[in-house]
Amino acid sequence: MPELKSRQVSQLPPLQAIRVFEAVARHLSFTKAAGELGMTQAAASYQIKLLEERVGAPLFLRRPRQIVLTEAGQRMAPAVSEAFALLGGAYAAARSGADGVLCVSTLLTFASNWLARHLGSFQVAHPSLAVRLDTSNRVVDFTREDIDIAIRSGGGNWPGVEVHKLFNADFTPMLSPKLAASIGGVKEPADLLRLPILDPGDIWWRDWFIAAGLPVEELAKRPGSSMGAQAYEANAAIAGQGVAIVTAALFNAELADGRLIQPFDLVGDDGHAYWLVYPQARRNVPKIRAFREWILAEIAGQ
């Protein structure tokens, strides 16, 4: 498409030359402008000559100790400076503006039970960073959605992304102290069989029952409804509606204040974990680095 090309070329000036022109017009000196641009005087001279040929008129008059703008140069200079100011502003805004909002895609339960309690310290440490949470169970594709960083649960082997393990997604039964008291306390795994089980179809229950030496057939008999997120199950458990099987690490607060109790030390582990995930290519982006360092320190100090 040569005609398109030539059309375009004639519409827009050679940009590198224009950049040099802008600097030269400001300094009224090839040498100084070249210095500012980090190149040699010869390069500036070359670019200006190029531009003058394209424009079809001299842009500077070469006087003994200095140069001055020609009429054509004077017409161009202000608009060019303004355009570069715009460009520079937009670029800077995109750079820092992009740094100003951190989009975190996170699992619902992690958001409500962990992030909600810890995010405050991140905000304090990085007051200029606004965090936008995007809660969903989808595995986000960084190339397709406007997400900076994600919390995922799984095996940890995803291609093209950098991962950091936060904690294991082990699981154990939990219930409210009131419910436990209603049968005189839960002392051994078999006691659970006398209580309602929340989401008995969950594979975790099966795994844990096997590990605890309980008959898995019990589970199949029970009416089940999955609520889709640990947080919901846990709320039901707190309300005394049954026993939930959840990741202990996410319910430290509930355990601490007695809303939930963990009757057994036995935890199941299917090899899954919670991971911090982000595109490898962006590992050095300031806001991503900041979040990574913060969350890893927070997890470690917990």
Added chain:
Amino acid sequence: MPELKSRQVSQLPPLQAIRVFEAVARHLSFTKAAGELGMTQAAASYQIKLLEERVGAPLFLRRPRQIVLTEAGQRMAPAVSEAFALLGGAYAAARSGADGVLCVSTLLTFASNWLARHLGSFQVAHPSLAVRLDTSNRVVDFTREDIDIAIRSGGGNWPGVEVHKLFNADFTPMLSPKLAASIGGVKEPADLLRLPILDPGDIWWRDWFIAAGLPVEELAKRPGSSMGAQAYEANAAIAGQGVAIVTAALFNAELADGRLIQPFDLVGDDGHAYWLVYPQARRNVPKIRAFREWILAEIAGQ
């Protein structure tokens, strides 16, 4: 000066990438944008990737059949488009604006006696071209003054410039018919000795006297004052104050309407001529070509 360079680089985006970004943001398509810019889709992809790395954030989200701007991209796009519009406008204005004014450096006498009478037809032929006359006897340096084209008198061998001979700068005595009548008419060269001679120190008088067989010592005796331009001498001659030696071609009008007479066919010629002169590099600039073609035709048809 590495620190200056890095400073600059971080202030301004890579311009070629920005140009591509602008087109892609308009089309929301790498392929179409590449087409507009006269390059391949791969090149556009490359540039966008480059820019995204510089900005530190994705600018487009890659969706199956199309792409969309990210938040960062949306922030950048309008300002970038505006900046390019400015740049394009300034560039176009400089290109055509430079074509709108033609600066002619000319000798005083040529301006008042030739250009003044002919320039009208050029204006009619090129109504969009404004002519600015710069009258002086200096030999202008095109690299030092804002001049497009010049009329010079001389030998015609100047380096770096394109020259076209307009007419020979031959010279011959002229006087007013009244002054001639005051001595009963000027029939032979020697009659001139009975009249005042304007600027007798002029080398032209000497040359012409020799050619006419008159004693040059006569000239030395006379009180002289040079007025610095043929036009002034001619005006003095028209006023009947004496005989002037001038270039006949410049006074066709005065000869035609009888304000001056040329008593002898004998003309002196020192090899000088009137030349049209302009920088070689600009020979194809439209306004220069237009003026060249017009003046050569005008001279030829005279």
Added chain:
DNA sequence: TTCAGGCATAAGCCCTCCTTATGGGCCGTG
């Protein structure tokens, strides 16, 4: 299921643009 449209990626090459080196013009100074 296959096809077509669109983007990503790899390899390779060309040409732009920059550097170094040098020269010229003009000014200020001793």
Added chain:
DNA sequence: CACGGCCCATAAGGAGGGCTTATGCCTGAA
């Protein structure tokens, strides 16, 4: 008046940015 310094122009040479071609992948439509 000559010399040195400042600044720009120009030539030659080299490095790397950026383009092209070729290919693969993904997805939505037929």
